Amino acid sequence: MSIRKAIWGDNFEAIEQNLGEVDPDLYAYIRDFAYEEVLARPGLDLKTRELLAITSLIALGAPKEIATHLEGALRNGATEQEVRETIIQSALFVGFPNALAAMKTFRALLRKEGRASSRERG
Amino acid sequence: MSIRKAIWGDNFEAIEQNLGEVDPDLYAYIRDFAYEEVLARPGLDLKTRELLAITSLIALGAPKEIATHLEGALRNGATEQEVRETIIQSALFVGFPNALAAMKTFRALLRKEGRASSRERG
Amino acid sequence: MSIRKAIWGDNFEAIEQNLGEVDPDLYAYIRDFAYEEVLARPGLDLKTRELLAITSLIALGAPKEIATHLEGALRNGATEQEVRETIIQSALFVGFPNALAAMKTFRALLRKEGRASSRERG
Amino acid sequence: MSIRKAIWGDNFEAIEQNLGEVDPDLYAYIRDFAYEEVLARPGLDLKTRELLAITSLIALGAPKEIATHLEGALRNGATEQEVRETIIQSALFVGFPNALAAMKTFRALLRKEGRASSRERG
Amino acid sequence: MSIRKAIWGDNFEAIEQNLGEVDPDLYAYIRDFAYEEVLARPGLDLKTRELLAITSLIALGAPKEIATHLEGALRNGATEQEVRETIIQSALFVGFPNALAAMKTFRALLRKEGRASSRERG
Amino acid sequence: MSIRKAIWGDNFEAIEQNLGEVDPDLYAYIRDFAYEEVLARPGLDLKTRELLAITSLIALGAPKEIATHLEGALRNGATEQEVRETIIQSALFVGFPNALAAMKTFRALLRKEGRASSRERG
Numbered sequence: 001m002s003i004r005k006a007i008w009g010d011n012f013e014a015i016e017q018n019l020g021e022v023d024p025d026l027y028a029y030i031r032d033f034a035y036e037e038v039l040a041r042p043g044l045d046l047k048t049r050e051l052l053a054i055t056s057l058i059a060l061g062a063p064k065e066i067a068t069h070l071e072g073a074l075r076n077g078a079t080e081q082e083v084r085e086t087i088i089q090s091a092l093f094v095g096f097p098n099a100l101a102a103m104k105t106f107r108a109l110l111r112k113e114g115r116a117s118s119r120e121r122g
Numbered sequence: 123m124s125i126r127k128a129i130w131g132d133n134f135e136a137i138e139q140n141l142g143e144v145d146p147d148l149y150a151y152i153r154d155f156a157y158e159e160v161l162a163r164p165g166l167d168l169k170t171r172e173l174l175a176i177t178s179l180i181a182l183g184a185p186k187e188i189a190t191h192l193e194g195a196l197r198n199g200a201t202e203q204e205v206r207e208t209i210i211q212s213a214l215f216v217g218f219p220n221a222l223a224a225m226k227t228f229r230a231l232l233r234k235e236g237r238a239s240s241r242e243r244g
Numbered sequence: 245m246s247i248r249k250a251i252w253g254d255n256f257e258a259i260e261q262n263l264g265e266v267d268p269d270l271y272a273y274i275r276d277f278a279y280e281e282v283l284a285r286p287g288l289d290l291k292t293r294e295l296l297a298i299t300s301l302i303a304l305g306a307p308k309e310i311a312t313h314l315e316g317a318l319r320n321g322a323t324e325q326e327v328r329e330t331i332i333q334s335a336l337f338v339g340f341p342n343a344l345a346a347m348k349t350f351r352a353l354l355r356k357e358g359r360a361s362s363r364e365r366g
Numbered sequence: 367m368s369i370r371k372a373i374w375g376d377n378f379e380a381i382e383q384n385l386g387e388v389d390p391d392l393y394a395y396i397r398d399f400a401y402e403e404v405l406a407r408p409g410l411d412l413k414t415r416e417l418l419a420i421t422s423l424i425a426l427g428a429p430k431e432i433a434t435h436l437e438g439a440l441r442n443g444a445t446e447q448e449v450r451e452t453i454i455q456s457a458l459f460v461g462f463p464n465a466l467a468a469m470k471t472f473r474a475l476l477r478k479e480g481r482a483s484s485r486e487r488g
Numbered sequence: 489m490s491i492r493k494a495i496w497g498d499n500f501e502a503i504e505q506n507l508g509e510v511d512p513d514l515y516a517y518i519r520d521f522a523y524e525e526v527l528a529r530p531g532l533d534l535k536t537r538e539l540l541a542i543t544s545l546i547a548l549g550a551p552k553e554i555a556t557h558l559e560g561a562l563r564n565g566a567t568e569q570e571v572r573e574t575i576i577q578s579a580l581f582v583g584f585p586n587a588l589a590a591m592k593t594f595r596a597l598l599r600k601e602g603r604a605s606s607r608e609r610g
Numbered sequence: 611m612s613i614r615k616a617i618w619g620d621n622f623e624a625i626e627q628n629l630g631e632v633d634p635d636l637y638a639y640i641r642d643f644a645y646e647e648v649l650a651r652p653g654l655d656l657k658t659r660e661l662l663a664i665t666s667l668i669a670l671g672a673p674k675e676i677a678t679h680l681e682g683a684l685r686n687g688a689t690e691q692e693v694r695e696t697i698i699q700s701a702l703f704v705g706f707p708n709a710l711a712a713m714k715t716f717r718a719l720l721r722k723e724g725r726a727s728s729r730e731r732g
Contacts, residue, residue, distance in 0.1 A: 019466075021473070022466070022469050022470050022473050023450060023453075023454075023469045023473065025450070025454060026450075026453070026454050026457070026462075026465065026466065026469050029454070029457070029462075029643075029648070030462055030466070033639075033643055034214045034462055038210065038211060038213075038214055038639070039211065039214070041207060041210070041211075043201075043203040043204060043206070043207040044173075044204055044207040044208065044211070048170060048173065049207075049211060051170065051174060052173060052174065052177045052208060052211055052212070053211070053215060055174045055177040055178055055181075056177055056180075056181055056212055056214075056215030056216055056461070057215060057463060058178075059177075059178055059181030059182065059216065060181065060215065060216065060427065060461065060463055060464065061304065061305050061307065061427050063427065063463060063464075063467060064467075065463045065466070065467075079165075081165045082165060082166055084165070084267060084269070084270075085163060085165040085166040085171075086166065086174060087267075087270070088160065088163070088267075088269060088270050088273070089160060089161065089163075089166070089171060089174055089175070090174070090178055091160075091270070091273070091583075092156045092160055092161070092178075092583060092584055093175060093178030093179060093182065093583045093584065093585060094178055094181065094182065094582065094583045095300070095304070095579075095580060095581045095582045095583045096273075096274055096278055096580055096581065097301060097304055097307060097309045097581060098304065098307075099270065100263075100266070100270065100274070100309070101307060101308075101309075103266050103267045103270050104266050107265070107266050107267065141588075143595070144588070144591050144592050144595050145572060145575075145576075145591045145595065147572070147576060148572075148575070148576050148579070148587065148588065148591050151277075151282070151576070151579070151584075152584055152588070155273075155277055156584055160273070178583070179585060182549065182583070182585055182586065183549050183670065183671050183673065185549065185585060185586075185589060186589075187585045187588070187589075206633060206635070206636075209633075209636070210633075210635060210636050210639070213461075213636070213639070214461060214462055215461045215462065215463060216460065216461045217457075217458060217459045217460045217461045217666070217670070218458055218459065218636075218639075218640055218644055219459060219667060219670055219673060219675045220670065220673075221636065222629075222632070222636065222640070222675070223673060223674075223675075225632050225633045225636050226632050229631070229632050229633065278580045282576065282577060282579075282580055283577065283580070285573060285576070285577075287567075287569040287570060287572070287573040288539075288570055288573040288574065288577070292536060292539065293573075293577060295532075295536065295540060296539060296540065296543045296574060296577055296578070297577070297581060299540045299543040299544055299547075300543055300546075300547055300578055300580075300581030300582055301581060302544075303543075303544055303547030303548065303582065304547065304581065304582065305426065305427050305429065323531075325531040326531060326532055328389060328391070328392075328531070329529060329531040329532040329537075330532065330540060331389075331392070332389075332391060332392050332395070332526065332529070333526060333527065333529075333532070333537060333540055333541070334540070334544055335392070335395070335526075335705075336522045336526055336527070336544075336705060336706055337541060337544030337545060337548065337705045337706065337707060338544055338547065338548065338704065338705045339422075339426070339701075339702060339703045339704045339705045340395075340396055340400055340702055340703065341423060341426055341429060341431045341703060342426065342429075343392065344385075344388070344392065344396070344431070345429060345430075345431075347388050347389045347392050348388050351387070351388050351389065395521075395526070399517075399521055400702045404517070404698065404699060404701075404702055405699065405702070407695060407698070407699075409689075409691045409692060409694070409695040410661075410692055410695040410696065410699070414658060414661065415695075415699060417658065417662060418661060418662065418665045418696060418699055418700070419699070419703060421662045421665040421666055421669075422665055422668075422669055422700055422702075422703030422704055423703060424666075425665075425666055425669030425670065425704065426669065426703065426704065445653075447653045448653060448654055450653070451651060451653040451654040451659075452654065452662060454648065454651070455648060455649065455651075455654070455659060455662055455663070456662070456666055457648075458644045458648055458649070458666075459663060459666030459667060459670065460666055460669065460670065507710075509717070510710070510713050510714050510717050511694060511697075511698075511713045511717065513694070513698060514694075514697070514698050514701070514706075514709065514710065514713050517698070517701070517706075518706055518710070522706055544705070545707060548671065548705070548707055548708065549671050551671065551707060551708075551711060552711075553707045553710070553711075
């Protein structure tokens with residue numbers, strides 16, 4: 001299975017079409033180099049790779065793209081707790097504001113998917 | 123065992139003394155909040171936490187502190203390959219220059235420790 | 245008085261509830277460590293601390309959180325001029341685009357609060 | 367002709383009024399120092415200066431201001447292809463997420479202006 | 489008195505000559521725009537401006553230039569404690585690594601000047 | 611001719627060996643993707659690409675790698691003035707400290723190569 005399918009799941013076709021329309025050449029590099037070459041390398045499981053991707057994106061200011069990898073982490077076996085720990089830890093290295101912005105995106109995503117935080121459910 | 127001992131290993135006393143001399147209050151926060159509270163949280167194993175720390179530090183420009191966590195990752199069960207994959211992947215998100223700087227630090231560390239890369243040993 | 249009350253003012257309850265819903269653990273660290281421990285330290289008055297916070301946030305790209313500290317600065321005795329000087333100076337160190345983004349947020353805030361700039365009133 | 371007119375084109379009056387209302391002093395520095403002094407220097411043509419500006423803004427996270435310089439590049443003789451190459455190349459140095467965000471802004475701009483990508487028309 | 493003299497103190501001539509040799513035009517902008525125009529503006533005292541400068545530089549990764557403004561802060565009335573608080577607070581917004589790097593530079597500076605930290609003397 | 615030869619010039623063999631020893635896989639991506647695929651694309655001449663690379667690296671904090679591209683720009687037809695303008699302009703977007711750090715590296719490079727600035731000779 002392609003790495004993009006593993007990370008994008010049901011959004012595969014929508015994301016692929018969208019990125020291709022943004023720019024066919026840039027998308028080709030994202031597809032063939034970023035996803036199907038580098039992220040497809042052996043040596044780290046995809047769950048860990050997605051937690052690392054989230055960490056990189058938090059450092060960049062937690063832009064919208066982070067939603068793709070927050071979903072990708074859950075889709076590849078990360079628990080909600082593991083994603084939360086990843087976000088919380090990043091506050092130590094890049095500060096609370098970027099970590100908080102990422103957590104807001106994650107909370108909105110969980111709400112949209114009808115997943116209540118185990119913390120909130122008590 | 124304290125998280126600092128798990129990450130710093132044999133360098134524990136030297137690092138502790140050095141940071142305490144740099145600033146006792148800042149070190150107290152690094153010790154009590156960063157290491158013994160946040161990095162000590164359950165939910166992610168220490169090996170994964172160290173790979174995430176490396177990723178955050180690469181995004182910051184791979185400063186000298188990264189050596190502490192490159193060693194910390196190895197000390198907590200990360201293989202040389204897992205650290206290399208963490209560094210290589212980060213190039214996708216924060217660019218090649220910062221990833222390359224981190225890899226140079228990692229290579230110097232492996233050489234100092236007399237560990238030849240399996241790649242180089244052929 | 246808690247530091248959060250001093251900075252958040254009338255927004256205290258709304259912000260506290262919102263952050264607690266985003267993530268109870270991350271909020272606990274923001275509350276107990278960031279605000280009530282570090283920002284509560286003696287040695288710098290709260291007005292200066294808020295101008296420093298604004299400066300840090302401009303360097304991060306002036307995200308939405310900056311509004312909290314722009315209001316916090318005014319609430320703790322900073323004049324409109326002092327906030328403007330803080331923003332203008334930051335252009336020297338981190339560039340005009342991030343300084344301009346912060347100034348736009350500040351101007352929108354002043355308008356919302358019905359405060360006309362003394363400059364604009366002439 | 368002023369550099370601002372060359373870069374802002376038909377948006378000159380709207381941008382000038384908007385920035386003046388955001389802050390008269392900050393705008394005065396942007397006008398007199400950034401545009402009419404530094405960007406007006408000889409030694410590099412304005413097209414190249416705008417491609418450099420785009421590159422700087424991508425590194426900062428591709429904020430909204432980038433639209434001004436994407437338009438400014440086209441207005442000063444850059445082809446669509448030259449702007450695309452500038453954005454694509456930046457992925458090597460600052461990562462794919464910020465490059466992709468810039469390309470999305472560029473694509474939206476081309477659509478708004480009724481310019482179809484030659485690639486898409488292909 | 490010029491702002492540069494107030495900030496650079498006894499190092500004025502050495503810094504001026506050094507920067508002029510690095511690049512006469514860039515130095516002219518640093519001198520005439522950054523120091524003698526922006527940092528010379530009324531509305532914030534020079535001590536506060538230097539603490540803000542330190543904060544901006546920590547966010548940029550605490551490069552060597554920070555030493556100039558650490559000295560400049562002390563030279564314009566900041567106590568050692570005020571500088572330490574400025575550095576410690578920045579850890580909340582931009583993370584511990586950059587704050588720690590700045591504190592190491594500050595400690596080295598205090599040692600060079602034969603100033604023992606009151607904490608250490610304590 | 612390979613893009614690496616065009617940019618690295620006489621340093622080609624030394625750089626290639628050095629990077630290969632740092633990490634064979636990361637170097638393979640830098641060689642085959644960054645240089646021989648992306649930087650080799652048509653649509654922008656190599657001189658402009660090197661000025662853009664310098665701009666990206668200044669935004670990242672002007673690390674040592676910038677020397678490679680400062681030399682690469684000169685090697686591909688950029689004049690000393692064009693490189694200086696590129697560095698000076700970047701101060702507007704990412705601040706004076708990173709621009710100044712890049713200019714120091716450029717000045718050191720020109721001295722090493724026995725090229726006196728026309729300004730200085732003047």
